[in-house]
Amino acid sequence: MIRHWLRDPLAHFLIAGAVIWAALALAGEPVDPASRTIELSRERQAGIAFGFERMMGRAPTDAEMDSAIERWVREEVLYREALRLGLDEGDAVVRRRLATKMDELAGAEAALARPSEADLERWLASHPDKYREGDRLTFRQVYYSSESAAARALASRDPVGEPISLPAEGVAMPLAQIRGTYGEAFTARLAELEPSSEWRGPVASGYGWHLVRLETRSAGKTPQLSAVRDRIEADWQAATIAERRQRAYALLRGAYTVAIE
Amino acid sequence: MTKTLGCWVALAALALSGCDSMDTGEPTEDQRGDGTATIELAEFPDRPYWGDTHLHTDLSVDAFGFGVRLGAEEALKFARGDRVRSTMGMDAQLDRPLDFLVISDHSDAMGATRRLYDTPRILVRDPTLRRWYDMMHESTNQSTMAVAELITAAANDTIPEALMDPERQAVATRELWDSHLALLDRYNRPGEFTAFAGFEWTLMPDGNNLHRVVMFRDGSVKTGQVVPFPGIDTQPEQLWDYMAAYEANTGGRVLAIPHNSNLSNGMMFDLVGPDGGAMSADYARQRARFEPVVEATQIKGDSETHPFLSPNDEFAEFGVAGWELGNLPLTREATPDMYAGSYVRSALLRGLTLEQQMGVNPYAFGLIGSTDSHTALATGDEDNFFGKQTNVEPRAGRALASQNLGTRQGRFGWHYLAGGYAAAWARGNTRAEIFDAFMRREVYATTGPRMVLRLFAGHDFADSDWDGDWVRAGYARGVPMGGDLVDRGRAPVFLVSALKDPEGANLDRIQMVKGWVDANGVARERIYDLAWSDMAGVRRRVGGTIPAVGDTVVRREASYTNTIGAPELRATWRDPDYRPGQRAFYYVRAIEIPTPSWVLFDAKRFGIDLPAEVVEANVIQERAYSSPVWLKPGRSPGAAASPAGRE
Numbered sequence: 001m002i003r004h005w006l007r008d009p010l011a012h013f014l015i016a017g018a019v020i021w022a023a024l025a026l027a028g029e030p031v032d033p034a035s036r037t038i039e040l041s042r043e044r045q046a047g048i049a050f051g052f053e054r055m056m057g058r059a060p061t062d063a064e065m066d067s068a069i070e071r072w073v074r075e076e077v078l079y080r081e082a083l084r085l086g087l088d089e090g091d092a093v094v095r096r097r098l099a100t101k102m103d104e105l106a107g108a109e110a111a112l113a114r115p116s117e118a119d120l121e122r123w124l125a126s127h128p129d130k131y132r133e134g135d136r137l138t139f140r141q142v143y144y145s146s147e148s149a150a151a152r153a154l155a156s157r158d159p160v161g162e163p164i165s166l167p168a169e170g171v172a173m174p175l176a177q178i179r180g181t182y183g184e185a186f187t188a189r190l191a192e193l194e195p196s197s198e199w200r201g202p203v204a205s206g207y208g209w210h211l212v213r214l215e216t217r218s219a220g221k222t223p224q225l226s227a228v229r230d231r232i233e234a235d236w237q238a239a240t241i242a243e244r245r246q247r248a249y250a251l252l253r254g255a256y257t258v259a260i261e
Numbered sequence: 262m263t264k265t266l267g268c269w270v271a272l273a274a275l276a277l278s279g280c281d282s283m284d285t286g287e288p289t290e291d292q293r294g295d296g297t298a299t300i301e302l303a304e305f306p307d308r309p310y311w312g313d314t315h316l317h318t319d320l321s322v323d324a325f326g327f328g329v330r331l332g333a334e335e336a337l338k339f340a341r342g343d344r345v346r347s348t349m350g351m352d353a354q355l356d357r358p359l360d361f362l363v364i365s366d367h368s369d370a371m372g373a374t375r376r377l378y379d380t381p382r383i384l385v386r387d388p389t390l391r392r393w394y395d396m397m398h399e400s401t402n403q404s405t406m407a408v409a410e411l412i413t414a415a416a417n418d419t420i421p422e423a424l425m426d427p428e429r430q431a432v433a434t435r436e437l438w439d440s441h442l443a444l445l446d447r448y449n450r451p452g453e454f455t456a457f458a459g460f461e462w463t464l465m466p467d468g469n470n471l472h473r474v475v476m477f478r479d480g481s482v483k484t485g486q487v488v489p490f491p492g493i494d495t496q497p498e499q500l501w502d503y504m505a506a507y508e509a510n511t512g513g514r515v516l517a518i519p520h521n522s523n524l525s526n527g528m529m530f531d532l533v534g535p536d537g538g539a540m541s542a543d544y545a546r547q548r549a550r551f552e553p554v555v556e557a558t559q560i561k562g563d564s565e566t567h568p569f570l571s572p573n574d575e576f577a578e579f580g581v582a583g584w585e586l587g588n589l590p591l592t593r594e595a596t597p598d599m600y601a602g603s604y605v606r607s608a609l610l611r612g613l614t615l616e617q618q619m620g621v622n623p624y625a626f627g628l629i630g631s632t633d634s635h636t637a638l639a640t641g642d643e644d645n646f647f648g649k650q651t652n653v654e655p656r657a658g659r660a661l662a663s664q665n666l667g668t669r670q671g672r673f674g675w676h677y678l679a680g681g682y683a684a685a686w687a688r689g690n691t692r693a694e695i696f697d698a699f700m701r702r703e704v705y706a707t708t709g710p711r712m713v714l715r716l717f718a719g720h721d722f723a724d725s726d727w728d729g730d731w732v733r734a735g736y737a738r739g740v741p742m743g744g745d746l747v748d749r750g751r752a753p754v755f756l757v758s759a760l761k762d763p764e765g766a767n768l769d770r771i772q773m774v775k776g777w778v779d780a781n782g783v784a785r786e787r788i789y790d791l792a793w794s795d796m797a798g799v800r801r802r803v804g805g806t807i808p809a810v811g812d813t814v815v816r817r818e819a820s821y822t823n824t825i826g827a828p829e830l831r832a833t834w835r836d837p838d839y840r841p842g843q844r845a846f847y848y849v850r851a852i853e854i855p856t857p858s859w860v861l862f863d864a865k866r867f868g869i870d871l872p873a874e875v876v877e878a879n880v881i882q883e884r885a886y887s888s889p890v891w892l893k894p895g896r897s898p899g900a901a902a903s904p905a906g907r908e
Contacts, residue, residue: 055488056503057510071494096319104440145828163727164829165713165760180357181308183763206763207828234447238334 038076040069048072106248107241115236123236124225130235131228133220136172137190141182141203141210150202150209159199159211166207172218183207190214294480295513296691299451305736306686306703310695311711312361313340313639314459314518314683315474315556315631320366320437321461324635329651331637333364333441337448337456340639347647349654353638355645356764357711359682360690361455362639364445365474368460368489438488442481449480451691460489462500462517468592470524473500474556474631478696479513486511496535501547516699520556520633522608523564523581524589527599530608530624532615545615545623554699557605557706557886558630558681560649561589565628565850565886566606569597574788576852576882580708583676591672609889610776610784613844617778627702627743627888628848630681630709641680641709643883644819646859649677657867660860660875675875679859681708684885686741702743707885712768713760716742716849718890722754724833731756742848743888748895752839757791759851759885760829766853767826769793769810769882773834777845777892791832791849794825812855814880819861826854846889853883 048068052060060068088094115123124131142161144150153159170178179187186205193200193214202209225232317324319332330348339345342358442458449456459476472492477484490503504515522529534540557564563580571577587594601607605628612624632641635650646655653659653674660675686703687694698704705714715732719739726734735756740746746753759771770793776786793800793807800808811825830851858879864871871879 051488054486055490057487057506100437104437107440163831165715165758165831176358181763186763206761206765206823231450238447 036080038073038080040073044072045069102248102252103245106245113237113240115233115240119236120225120229120232123232123239124222124228127235128222131232132222134175135191135220136174136218137178137214138169138171138173138216139190140169140213140215141166142168143208143210144202145208147202147204147209150211154199154201154211156199161211164207172216182210186210294446294449294482294484295478295693295696296449296451296455297693299691300689302688302694304688305732306688306698306741307732308686309684309705309711309713310360310455310687310690310698311357312359312363312455312683312685312695313631313634313641313680314363314457314476314629315365315461315520315559315633316340316362316637316639317366317461317633317635318364318637320364320441321635324366324637324650329636333366333444333637334448336364336637336639337362337444337454339637341448341454345638347636347638347654348651349656351655353640353647355640356642358454359639361457361685361695363457363459363474363476364441365459365461365476367463368491439481439485442484446481449692451689453690455690455692455695457692457696458484461492462490462495463492464495464497464500465492465589466528468588468590469526469528470521470589471497471519471528472521473497473517473519473552475500475504475515475517476696476699477507477513477515478692479511480692483507483511483513498535498544498547501551504551514696514700515551516554516696517552518554518556518629518699519552520559520631521561521564521589522555522603522605523562523584524587525603526588526593526595527602530602530604530611532602532611540615540619540623542619542621545619545621548623549621549625552626553702554627554629554704554888555605555608556631556633556683557628558678558708559633560677560680561633562676562678563708564603564605566604567600570600570604570607571786571788576850576884579881579884580678582878583672586671606774606776606786609846609848610778610786613776613778613846614782614784617782617844622891625846625891627699627704628706628886629683629699629704630706630886631683632680634680641682641707643679643709643857643859644862646679646862655863655866657863657869660863660869660871675858675860675871675879679709681706682711684711684714702888703741705742705885705887708883710762710765710853710883710885712762712765712851712853712885713758714742714849714851714885714887715756715758716847716887716890717756718744718746718753718847718892719756720746720749720751720754722756722833726756726833727831731758740890742890745891745893747893748842750841750895752836753847753890753892755832755834755836755847755890757834757849758829758831759849761827761853766821766856766883767794767823767828768830769826769852769854770807771830771832772850772852774848774850775836775838775845777843779843780840787838788850789834789837791834792830794827794830794854810854812880814855814857814861816857816861816876816880817865819857819865821854821856823854842894843892844894845892847892848889849885849887851885855880855882857881 045065049060049065052064052068082088142153142159143164143166144153145162149162153161166182175187175191178190182190183206186203189203190212193212195214195216197213197215199211199213201211203212204210316336317329318336319329321329331345335345339353339355340359340362342355344352344354347353445456445458448454457476458479458481459474462473462475464471464473475490487503487507490500500517504517507513507515519529532540534544555564558580562584565579566574566577567581567585568574568577585595585600595603601611608624609626612622612626615624616622630641632639633649634640634647636647636654638647640647648654648659653662660673662674684705684707685695685698687698715735717735717739719735721738722734735741739756755773757771757773759768761768771791773789773791774786775789776784778784790802790807794810796802800810813822813824815821836845836847858881860871860875860879863869864876
């Protein structure tokens with residue numbers, strides 16, 4: 001029971017909030033909302049220098065540091081004035097950005113987490129279709145610019161075809177690659193054929209007509225985890241991040257009542 | 262004070278922590294990033310890989326402002342072929358997946374909201390608490406924000422470990438960029454789909470477009486060591502410094518791709534240096550090193566050339582109307598003297614001239630197309646056009662509607678193109694292979710159709726090469742597109758092949774565009790028709806001209822038939838105007854038969870009557886531009902010619 005309570009994010013939420021407020025109340029220093037003093041602490045300067053270094057891969061020169069500070073101060077002044085004017089309120093970009101940050105925070109832990117072997121096995125077992133490889137075909141094709149020429153050539157045991165810059169054969173070629181190279185119409189017809197030593201056709205394509213000889217077809221199998229580990233890990237992470245975000249949202253959403261007129 | 266606070270939070274967190282494992286282990290192959298040794302590679306580049314290097318998502322402030330609510334993840338899904346829901350609620354899917362994608366959100370978009378996405382400092386012990394403290398003292402707004410952050414952190418168990426183990430802070434530092442890079446690594450799948458890290462650097466003095474897309478070769482282990490470089494208050498030389506530093510510090514590679522030179526009012530390909538003085542050899546070298554490729558065609562027009570620059574080019578008007586009027590927001594009109602600095606062909610010519618003067622060519626670039634879509638949907642297809650931005654996703658009347666970039670001055674919806682694609686000749690689909698194809702310029706542009714375009718240059722190619730494995734011969738005895746061919750004192754010979762898009766229109770013709778500097782130092786251009794459909798029949802050349810291919814477009818139906826044109830055009834071509842010692846470039850243009858543009862598809866879909874001139878302007882001949890091959894002087898360069906420009 002206690003354990004359950006300890007793991008309940010809502011409890012974290014409430015207790016941490018209470019702790020912070022208590023701590024701040026104890027701090028008790030005066031608040032000056034109209035402060036127009038910008039203090040550039042050493043930490044802040046280090047932060048600016050670090051920002052430069054992160055971008056340029058080297059420490060800034062004195063002149064570059066001066067101009068970076070100048071830019072920072074400018075932004076800070078405009079930022080503070082904008083807040084005073086309330087420009088952050090009702091700004092769709094700010095609203096969206098803050099919402100995105102919340103999502104990022106919620107998903108961040110999952111982005112760093114590593115799934116266990118069992119997690120991955122479970123994932124693969126529950127999404128077999130997603131990882132099943134497509135069919136692969138081994139075939140030869142010859143090209144004709146006219147249907148009648150292709151039909152005539154069908155009588156030949158060894159049709160020659162006309163020149164075109166398409167591969168004359170595919171060896172265990174995935175359907176997706178066949179589609180990209182020869183087009184949808186050709187691929188659909190080829191996929192319907194049964195392997196045989198005979199030439200068939202004419203098969204229409206975006207280029208003209210073809211005679212084809214489908215030699216083998218290997219049906220796609222669901223791979224072993226080891227073969228698709230990276231992919232599954234990435235998909236597991238994507239799903240886990242989405243789930244974390246949804247949970248975090250549900251938690252926060254639970255504290256709201258929405259009245260739609 | 263802060264210390265006390267820190268202890269409070271740490272204690273609270275400790276008590277509540279669920280303590281998930283944060284063991285990061287060794288970097289995975291994906292993180293290592295460039296895909297080397299992950300897949301079996303072809304012996305030589307055996308097929309073009311199709312991609313878009315210029316796509317905006319909701320991380321771009323302008324795209325967001327236009328309404329897009331799809332992010333990088335939806336963009337990646339769409340590009341790899343999944344069906345997604347567009348911002349406006351329509352199902353969106355490519356009829357054929359892309360092979361690679363560069364998401365190029367504006368770095369300044371991120372910069373403008375920098376404060377909001379700065380490293381969440383809740384992960385840093387004392388400074389964080391100090392910041393919260395400061396925020397709470399500053400204003401009520403700030404205070405609310407600080408508390409919101411804190412509570413979220415607590416709710417998500419993110420405070421405790423970071424506070425308990427400062428050494429993990431570096432790992433746990435999460436910025437938008439970092440999580441974006443992690444997302445790219447998750448979607449990058451060697452052999453199937455390549456997701457590149459990148460951003461758009463958006464320099465725009467006075468509205469003149471000097472934008473570049475920056476594209477990284479590497480995974481997050483390297484790209485995570487930098488953040489995107491802002492365009493505001495910076496110059497191209499600083500961008501190159503940034504790129505050089507990235508390469509030196511990480512061992513990674515990065516390149517930049519200028520785009521929309523057509524909206525630069527002559528500044529993109531200037532003859533002079535950035536300060537208006539003579540261009541320095543160092544500037545030229547840097548530019549050549551970091552900008553090997555230019556985006557020649559996209560939604561906001563086509564930058565190949567302009568009828569004013571190429572009066573003898575009957576196909577020069579494509580994608581020029583509307584965009585030629587001036588700079589990006591049309592705050593300044595363009596005058597014809599600016600065009601030479603705004604278009605790609607004239608820039609290639611300027612490059613030859615500058616090379617003659619300085620010994621280095623700043624404008625020796627290859628060509629690609631892309632979309633520049635701001636909808637997170639990378640589609641350049643006429644029958645599947647989702648608009649430049651979200652407020653012009655498919656709906657009745659968008660072709661005639663006002664848009665944001667100078668409509669009142671004469672730029673209309675129908676001036677927007679559906680956008681193009683980049684094709685890369687590579688040995689496999691990995692970051693390394695495709696990036697390297699860009700570096701060696703073995704890439705080409707199309708205005709949307711996926712034609713297969715080959716170009717080899719050598720000295721001894723012959724018609725008989727077509728009977729055998731001509732691609733192998735091309736690589737063995739010549740250079741492919743993007744290469745340099747060293748002059749041997751005799752005319753270069755080219756093998757050129759264009760194969761139509763299997764789902765698209767037949768081809769009208771293939772042409773060689775040659776640019777050179779003549780003996781008087783004058784830059785010249787000429788277009789040679791290499792092959793065309795029905796060459797020996799009804800389209801026999803009469804005098805100097807080739808009869809037009811015809812037109813099968815049914816305007817109201819947005820349809821055409823492939824009863825004209827050819828499925829493939831090939832040529833073996835020897836330059837008839839070669840002179841020993843000549844500096845020249847050669848690129849191929851493959852042109853389709855007339856087809857309907859997205860505007861006619863829209864009119865049919867929504868049942869709109871368009872003005873006749875709009876209809877006619879939207880029967881188009883789509884095309885592909887190869888990267889050039891450069892003919893370089895042999896050991897002794899020709900006698901120095903007078904450095905007169907073409908203009």
